Amino acid sequence: MKEKILIENGMIIDGTGSKEYFDTVLLENGLIASIGKEAEKFSGDNEIKKINALGKTVMPGLIDAHCHITFDEPSSNDELFFHRRQALSAIIAGHNAHKVLLAGVTSFCDPDSLFEIGIDLRDAINSGYIEGPRMSVGGNALLTSVGGTAGRLIPDEGLRGYAKIVQNKDEIIAEVRRQIKNGADWIKVHVTGLIPNQRESGEISVWSYEELKLVCDLAHDLGTPVVGHVRNAKGVKDSIKAGMDMILHATYMDEEAIDMVCEHKTPIVPTFTFQANLADFGEAIGASDDYREIFKREIEENSEILKKIHQAGVPLLCGTESGFSMTPYGEWHYRELEVFVKDIGMSNMDAIVCATKNASKSIKMEGKVGTIEEGMLADILVVDGNPLDDITILGDKSKLSHIFLNGSEVEQNNPIKEITPPQGWRLSPYSNQILTQKIAKIDN
Numbered sequence: 291m292k293e294k295i296l297i298e299n300g301m302i303i304d305g306t307g308s309k310e311y312f313d314t315v316l317l318e319n320g321l322i323a324s325i326g327k328e329a330e331k332f333s334g335d336n337e338i339k340k341i342n343a344l345g346k347t348v349m350p351g352l353i354d355a356h357c358h359i360t361f362d363e364p365s366s367n368d369e370l371f372f373h374r375r376q377a378l379s380a381i382i383a384g385h386n387a388h389k390v391l392l393a394g395v396t397s398f399c400d401p402d403s404l405f406e407i408g409i410d411l412r413d414a415i416n417s418g419y420i421e422g423p424r425m426s427v428g429g430n431a432l433l434t435s436v437g438g439t440a441g442r443l444i445p446d447e448g449l450r451g452y453a454k455i456v457q458n459k460d461e462i463i464a465e466v467r468r469q470i471k472n473g474a475d476w477i478k479v480h481v482t483g484l485i486p487n488q489r490e491s492g493e494i495s496v497w498s499y500e501e502l503k504l505v506c507d508l509a510h511d512l513g514t515p516v517v518g519h520v521r522n523a524k525g526v527k528d529s530i531k532a533g534m535d536m537i538l539h540a541t542y543m544d545e546e547a548i549d550m551v552c553e554h555k556t557p558i559v560p561t562f563t564f565q566a567n568l569a570d571f572g573e574a575i576g577a578s579d580d581y582r583e584i585f586k587r588e589i590e591e592n593s594e595i596l597k598k599i600h601q602a603g604v605p606l607l608c609g610t611e612s613g614f615s616m617t618p619y620g621e622w623h624y625r626e627l628e629v630f631v632k633d634i635g636m637s638n639m640d641a642i643v644c645a646t647k648n649a650s651k652s653i654k655m656e657g658k659v660g661t662i663e664e665g666m667l668a669d670i671l672v673v674d675g676n677p678l679d680d681i682t683i684l685g686d687k688s689k690l691s692h693i694f695l696n697g698s699e700v701e702q703n704n705p706i707k708e709i710t711p712p713q714g715w716r717l718s719p720y721s722n723q724i725l726t727q728k729i730a731k732i733d734n
Contacts, residue, residue: 292697293339294318296332300343300672305350305646305661307639310678315348317668320697324664343672346691349642350660351396351423351669352684353649354623355559356538356609358452359383359390359411359425360403362711365575365615365718367440370404371451373714380407382709387411387422389620389706390612393687396669396695397424397659399609399652401478401517401538402431402452409473423695424669426653428476428517429469430454432462432505436496438480438519453480462504470512475654477509479534481518481525492542493521495528502532515654523547530554536652538609541592548595552602557651560596562589562633563610563625564617575615575718593633600634607652608645615718620706624685631681638678668697 295317302325303310315322316329323329332338360383364370390398400408408427415422433453437444440453447455456462466477479502482493506516515535520526523544529537530550536557543551551558568577569586600606608626612619627641636644650660659667672692675683683689693700 292318292320294323294332294337295694295697295699296329296335296338296340297343297348297670297672297692298333298340300346300348301676302662303347303349303639303642303678304663305643306663307643307647310347310639315662315670317670317694317697320668322662322664322666322668322670325662341672341692343691345674347671347673347676347678348662349671349673349677350646350662351671351693351695352394352623352645353608353653353660354390354395354398354610354612354645355607355649355652356561356611357390357395357398357400357623358403358611358613359387359398359400359619360405360407361452361613362386363613363615363618363716365716367443367451369717371440371443373717374404374451376405376407378712378715379404380410383407383411384414384420384422385706385709386613386619387415387420387425390623391421391423391693391695391700392690392702392706393620393623394671394673394684394690394693395423395623396671396693397426397650397653397655399426399476399649401428401476403427403429404452406430406469406472406474412475413473421700424653424655424659426475426655428478429472429474430465431478431480431519432456432465433480433483434496434501436483436485438483438496439493441484441486459501459504462501463508466505466508467512470509470514474514476536477505477514477516479505479516479518479529481520481529482522493525495522495525497525497528499528499532502528502534506533526551530556536607541588541595543592543595548599551599551604555604557605557607557648558596558599559607559609559652560592560629561609561611561626562629563612563622564614565589566625566629566633567616567622571616589629589633593635597634600636600640605648605651606630606634606644607649608641609649609652620687622685624682627681627684638681641681642677668694670694 412425526547565585572582
């Protein structure tokens with residue numbers, strides 16, 4: 291039985307979008323047992339652990355709706371596809387999951403993974419062998435032989451990195467069934483991709499509607515949702531018609547696609563953190579001005595669309611694509627909230643809802659986690675300061691006074707060792723704390 295914990299005198303942001311308020315919260319048996327007068331009854335009980343949150347904010351733990359925990363911060367697709375080994379990837383992923391937890395992320399969705407080790411990492415965390423956030427995971431992303439975002443590095447058949455190439459109806463059926471049998475929470479499809487000699491067109495649709503419908507119908511029959519990587523209007527429309535449950539990116543929508551998203555209220559995970567980091571800090575890794583401008587423009591050209599669908603009630607979820615050299619683990623999980631405020635025009639409160647209640651959809655636990663309400667799982671942050679005044683405070687780990695996962699406090703005093711990757715594992719020095727230090731110098 292978990293110990294009872296009383297959090298007193300804090301300002302509560304409950305994650306529902308309701309106005310903040312001051313009250314007492316009782317945690318018991320991994321749940322939020324009571325709030326307010328019922329919780330206050332235990333104030334005089336000296337057997338209960340008490341936390342004085344005076345001057346602090348009590349809020350749900352962050353949920354990152356788009357994280358790649360098995361990638362280990364590659365600087366290129368070559369590094370990701372050809373410089374990773376299965377067993378070592380699993381070990382390092384466990385180390386990196388702990389980093390994510392110490393950044394105040396108590397849950398995340400990893401929609402596809404190298405070697406499908408995300409499934410095993412999830413089960414190891416759930417079993418208590420490794421300390422990390424609660425997870426929902428996919429297996430290998432489904433791609434057609436046209437490819438995804440890696441161009442000609444994707445083979446015409448078989449498996450490469452996170453990608454499983456499916457050529458026909460029979461292969462699609464066999465792969466979806468295999469992944470669900472092995473324990474995948476999501477089936478991910480790369481609906482759009484880049485063709486090297488057509489880059490000026492951006493990402494094009496590389497799946498037919500009929501193929502997407504087959505994936506969705508089969509997965510749904512087996513009780514599993516489908517998520518798509520989509521970066522064009524046709525892909526968004528085909529995905530929604532096919533019955534897709536969540537869409538990553540969803541950029542460059544036309545009016546018809548916008549209307550469909552608004553009608554179906556399909557959850558959208560824009561995942562602008564990577565683009566924002568490259569646009570703002572690309573000089574730290576030697577990115578050209580033209581390259582930085584491309585990523586900056588993707589945010590600028592889609593922010594009004596996302597603002598429109600948000601105002602229409604479409605759930606936007608915060609996801610960061612942490613796991614690449616521009617988005618090292620444990621450093622940027624707050625950044626999507628900042629982008630939502632700065633570029634989409636949300637209030638700080640609305641952005642917090644996108645990173646908590648809304649994002650619970652990505653881990654298939656809506657109504658169980660993501661808000662501070664009686665009966666919810668006790669995934670809670672106590673923050674030294676007020677994120678309603680400054681959303682970026684959520685990126686300062688020194689301000690995270692307490693982190694609770696499933697009602698148990700996370701030990702924060704043991705520093706995470708910075709490791710030296712095995713030879714040939716990481717090709718670029720621009721990752722992890724090195725990139726963060728360079729960016730800090732730019733900011734100063």
